[in-house]
Amino acid sequence: MNNNLKMSRVIPVLLTGLCLLLFRPTCCSCSNILVVPVDGSHWINMEIILQELHARGHNITVMHSATSWYIPNNSTWFTSINVQMLDDEDKDFYNRMLLNYLECRKSSTFMRTFCQNNLVGSMLDVGHKFLSESVAGILDDQAFMKLLQDTKFDLMLTDPCLPVGLLLGSYLKLPMVYNVRWMDTGDVHFTIAPSPLSYIPFPGSELSDQMDFLERTKNTLHYLQNLAQQHFIINPYYSDLLQRHFPPGSDLMSLQLAADMWLVRADFIFEFPRPTMPNVVYIGGFQCKEARPLPVELEEFMQSSGNHGVVVMSLGTLVSALSRETMEAIAAAFARLPQKVLWKFVGEKPSSLGNNTLLVKWLPQNDVLGHPKTRAFVAHGGTNGLYEAIYHGVPVVGLPLLFDQFENILRLKVRGAARMVEAGSLTEEGFLEALKDVLETPSYRNNMKRLSQLHQDLPMSPMDTAVFWIEYVIRNKGAAHLQAAGFSLPWYSYFCLDVAVFFTAVTAAVVWALFAVCRNVCCRKSRRKTKAD
Structure with a gap:
């Protein structure tokens, strides 16, 4: 009975202490x-x-x-x-x-x-x-x-x-x-x-x-x-x-x-x-994370691609459309693929759009890139989208448009994980060739998978x-x-220019001193020779 009484008193204390441990604010909370x-x-x-x-x-x-x-x-x-x-x-x-x-x-x-x-x-x-x-x-x-x-x-x-x-x-x-x-x-x-x-x-x-x-x-x-x-x-x-x-x-x-x-x-x-x-x-x-389940309609579309899989295209948040001719060329190239295409698109629907292409105004990009059916990502080269592609190991066909996007695609291209296409000179055949290269050459996906592995191999x-x-x-x-x-430091100290000037001055002084000594010695010898003559 006494043991039960003791336990009945101890348990609330333990629970209170546990709650304080679990729910105590950190030293930075409420900053x-x-x-x-x-x-x-x-x-x-x-x-x-x-x-x-x-x-x-x-x-x-x-x-x-x-x-x-x-x-x-x-x-x-x-x-x-x-x-x-x-x-x-x-x-x-x-x-x-x-x-x-x-x-x-x-x-x-x-x-x-x-x-x-x-x-x-x-x-x-x-x-x-x-x-x-x-x-x-x-x-x-x-x-x-x-x-x-x-x-x-x-x-x-x-x-x-x-x-x-x-x-x-x-x-x-x-x-x-x-x-x-x-x-x-x-x-x-x-x-x-x-x-x-x-x-x-x-x-x-x-x-x-x-x-x-x-x-x-x-x-x-x-x-x-x-x-x-x-x-x-x-x-x-x-x-x-x-x-x-x-x-x-x-x-x-x-x-x-x-x-x-x-x-x-x-x-x-x-x-x-x-x-x-x-x-x-x-x-x-x-910002990258594991893919979540897609909405029912998108999941059905992804699954309908069979073994060929899906190509995803998005041009980011700021620039959502290119010229009409470029869009028609892109749509026509997509129509010739055996893969399904999920295209984040705003504007007038291209007339060359194929039955394999689904246009959406918004898509859960991270979740789509993490889907097992995704085979390639056509991207403008923004860092957010490229890091999501790296995280999920999806090779990229780059269509850079502005600012740092060209260099972002270049970095993946150097690592064998992307192809770059110039938007200003894009043609249906050129775009299709780049797509097929990335889709059909295993090294692009293998290189991106390797980058993904390295990217996630972190202690925190x-x-x-x-x-x-x-x-x-x-x-x-x-x-x-x-x-x-x-x-x-002032710029001249940072680059040690003052030290360089000092050493230059010392070197010049030593050279001048040696020259003066040599000249003095030579002059003395010359004067002695003249007197002897």
């Missing part, structure tokens, strides 16, 4: 995180991280434009702050840019990348003019800034592709974490890490890490072109803002480099190997890695101990 994202496909992957942070008990506040394409004004799991950030109402901008890109692609292989980068420079000129004015308006609003300061945020999480978040976070003196792939200066690595141009292709150059002399020359010219855009297009728009709101000597680069943690949406099974830094963490493919998932380091920065109120001292 206040201020988020400044970038709209479009950038938001799609930022949202995935934010939902995971919210599920772990953090309070999320998202600052965005009221006219955002994808970021909702009303959400059950984050608080919205609407500000004027970027004129994102003109969705036709990307279609106009696409037409200009197609014109550039008609140039020679050497010149077309410079043409494309000039288009990007023009876009930066317009975009940063507006952005600098928007940020200045935010920082000049003293009541609004006091409200942000009084909220006591613990962290700024931002996508530095646009500098709004880094400027605001720097002004508020918040620990800063980047969810990053691109910055206004281009590829993140060229900002944060040593990047020898001899074997590291500059963004936009469409080169690999194996470069001959002419390609290294092209790579260097792209680097100089980027420096010119940074110093003569981007920086001038922020000079007045920086003078008024930041310490003397501040510039965009110094503020960028002050970030505590860089969560880079990349994986070296996809990127070319290169130097990196201690506060750079790679989370490429963090990319999502868990991202969340760990975000909470690490919150717990430790920053990560300054991971920042390299080189960022605070």
Whole structure:
């Protein structure tokens, strides 16, 4: 009886302790995180991280434009702050840019990348003019800034592709974490890490890490072109803002480099190997996951393909259509395949569409790519879609359209997992040949399966890695101990030019001294000889 009484008293205590262990908040729970994202496909992957942070008990506040394409004004799991950030109402901008890109692609292989980068420079000129004015308006609003300061945020999480978040976070003196792939200066690595141009292709150059002399020359010219855009297009728009709101000597680069943690949406099974830094963490493919069951109609379509399987095509979120002639050529090529085709398509139905092709306005891309019937993925080359293809081991026929998409496809092509087709010169026969090559040559699928295996062979998932380091920065109120001292050095010290000048001066002094001694000795001998004569 006494034993039963004791047990009846002990069990509730044990249960209470177990509940406290299971449901106790972590050291970072209920942290206040201020988020400044970038709209479009950038938001799609930022949202995935934010939902995971919210599920772990953090309070999320998202600052965005009221006219955002994808970021909702009303959400059950984050608080919205609407500000004027970027004129994102003109969705036709990307279609106009696409037409200009197609014109550039008609140039020679050497010149077309410079043409494309000039288009990007023009876009930066317009975009940063507006952005600098928007940020200045935010920082000049003293009541609004006091409200942000009084909220006591613990962290700024931002996508530095646009500098709004880094400027605001720097002004508020918040620990800063980047969810990053691109910055206004281009590829993140060229900002944060040593990047020898001899074997590291500059963004936009469409080169690999194996470069001959002419390609290294092209790579260097792209680097100089980027420096010119940074110093003569981007920086001038922020000079007045920086003078008024930041310490003397501040510039965009110094503020960028002050970030505590860089969560880079990349994986070296996809990127070319290169130097990196201690506060750079790679989370490429963090949005990928096991395929879920498809809706009944899609599952029936996939199963109807039999042993031939299905080809999936999607051109992403920003550009959903090419020219009418190109669409007709693509549809006609699809009609000649024995495979079924699932095509995410918006616009007028092509007249050459075959009975084997199903047009849909939306598809669960990750789940379709993970379906055992999927044989190939026709993609524009966005990183989200390509990492999903890598995760599920699906070879790619690339149809790049804009920006980094050409280089993304190139990286898979170099690894034998993709074919590239030029949208501007696409023909039915050429597209069909590329499709059949990828579908019928086993090496494409085998190489992609190998990449998939390497991509998933990790001690911790990319999502868990991202969340760990975000909470690490919150717990430790920053990560300054991971920042390299080189960022605070003037450029001449960083490259040891002052040391080179010193050694040059010493060498010159020694040579001059030796010359003087020799001349003096020779003159003495000459004078002695003259006296003797």
